Amino acid sequence: MSYSKTIVLTNYDGETFVVDEVVAVEPQTIEHMIEDGCANTSIPLPNVTSKILSKVIEHCKKHVETPNSNEKAAKADLKSFDFDFVKADQGTLFDLILAMNYLNIKELLDLIYQTVADMIKGKTPEEEEEMRRVNAWVFSCFVGVTCLYFKSKKM
Amino acid sequence: MSSKIENVDMFSSLPEEILSHILSLMPTKYAVRTSILSKRWRYSWMFVTNFDFDGTRTNPFHGLDRFTKFVDRVLNDCKTSKINLFRLQFYETCVQKLSASSWIDKAVRLNVCELDIRSIQLELPLSLFTCKTLTKLRLERWACDGKDWGCPSSVNLPCLKTLDVVVHSDPFVNAFKLIGGCPMLESLSLEVTRRKKFAGCYIFNIPTLKRLKLTFALVITSDINKVVLRVPNLEYLFLGGVLCSLFQMEDVSSLVEVSVSLRHIAYDYLWVELLNGVSGVKSLLTQDVSFFLIGFNVG
Structure with missing residues (x-):
């Protein structure tokens, strides 16, 4: 019985990546493709660029290789790896989100969503000031109302 | 670049x-x-799909209306048909009782799954106690007057699996009423912050329960009460605060893990009884209790 232990992934740029099956089945989409017998030659991933795909493979590899134990050191190592993994610019995060959605890796997707949420939340003070100025009902604070009151009095 | x-x-x-x-x-x-x-x-x-309103950092002088208006407007404008999580915390100075009640009511009408309410003043809408979609509920009232929120006598929460309640003096006023209306309850955390007088016998007769956390934070009485555990599926038990109850383990046949973090033990024999009751467990973790046991032979 011949059973291939490696899977070939072909990406958007036509580049091929050879990965172990245990790593390749991390994304649910690929797992389903293998189950359905669509993975005899190579799996086409037309939506994913080579930069993103290599990042995804790197992540899957790390999570597969780290023993699934309750050991504190292993957990901390994985956490710091994830932390570094999402330290990327907006463009990369954007591509990662789309790729993750396509490949269906829930764990990684949750991590990236939370990163983006923290980025949006942590706008710079100038940007927040701008928001405050424009949207009165959200930020209608006492000071603002008093200023308006005095302005109208002057007029 | x-x-x-x-x-x-x-x-x-x-x-x-x-x-x-x-x-x-x-x-x-x-x-x-x-x-x-x-x-x-x-x-x-x-x-x-998640709402998280925190009014505790609102300045009471000019936050009185602001927070209320904000939540009103958000709940009015939102287009969500199913709320996943609704978290609300505020001090009474910021919000009128009725507003908070209407917000929770709105969340219930939007099929809320997880509800987390913490405040000083709390009046809960009746609809909450018959919510069909609720799977997780946390209720905490920071009372200065020692009073609790009210619970109607008929409760029906068919999907509730996790219940986390903080009560101030008497768990019978609402905690046990709530528990009685949850046929699917798997995880229960009950914290009694001030136990002033003898509070009767607490019988936990919950066949579905897997995790139980019991905490008596402050006990202003030397009376001992009895806690009966009739929980055949319980796997994890946590006890915290002050040990002032005599535990009677009627059925804890599935219990695997017990964790104890006690500040004070009222009488030594309570501790002995407790250890006897959980002698069959695989893992027993004790924190902060070791110094009580010096010169005290357990077994």
Whole structure:
């Protein structure tokens, strides 16, 4: 019985990546493709660029290789790896989100969503000031109302 | 070059459902703020599935109406049909009783799954106690007067699996009423913050329960009460605060793990009885109790 232990992934740029099956089945989409017998030659991933795909493979590899134990050191190592993994610019995060959605890796997707949420939340003070100025009902604070009151009095 | 990339706003071009998912992961205040970024972002927040309102940091002098108006408006404008999480915390100075009650009612009507309410003043709408979609509930009232929130006599929460309640003096006023109406309860955390007088016998007769956390934070009495555990599926038991109860383990046949973190033990024999009761468990973790046991032979 011949059973291939490696899977070939072909990406958007036509580049091929050879990965172990245990790593390749991390994304649910690929797992389903293998189950359905669509993975005899190579799996086409037309939506994913080579930069993103290599990042995804790197992540899957790390999570597969780290023993699934309750050991504190292993957990901390994985956490710091994830932390570094999402330290990327907006463009990369954007591509990662789309790729993750396509490949269906829930764990990684949750991590990236939370990163983006923290980025949006942590706008710079100038940007927040701008928001405050424009949207009165959200930020209608006492000071603002008093200023308006005095302005109208002057007029 | 990297700074150039960072300045390009890529998130705006994400699909709407991804964006609303991301906006659900932050306090509602921040999610709504994004509405003024651009036209693209104007309505995105309306589809968030998590609501997290924190009025505890609102200045009581000019926050009196602001917080109320904000929550009113957000709940009025949102287009969500199913709320995943609704978290609300505030001090009584900021919010009128009725407002908070109507917000919770709205969350119930929007099929809320997880509800987390913490406040000084709390009046809960009746609809909450018959919510069909609720799976997780946390209720905490920071009482200065020692009074509790009220619970109606008929409770029916068919899907509730996790219940986390803090009561001030008498768990019979509401905690046990709530528990009685939860046929699927798997995880229960009950904290009694001030036990003033003898509070009767607590019987936990919950066949579905897997995790139980019991904490008596402050006990102003030397009376001992009895706690009966009739929980055949219980796997994890935590005891915290003051040990002032005599535990009677009627059925804890599935118990695997016991964790104890006690500040004080009222009488030594309570501790002995407790250890006897859980002698069959695989793991027993004790914190802060070791110094009570010096010169005290357990076994």
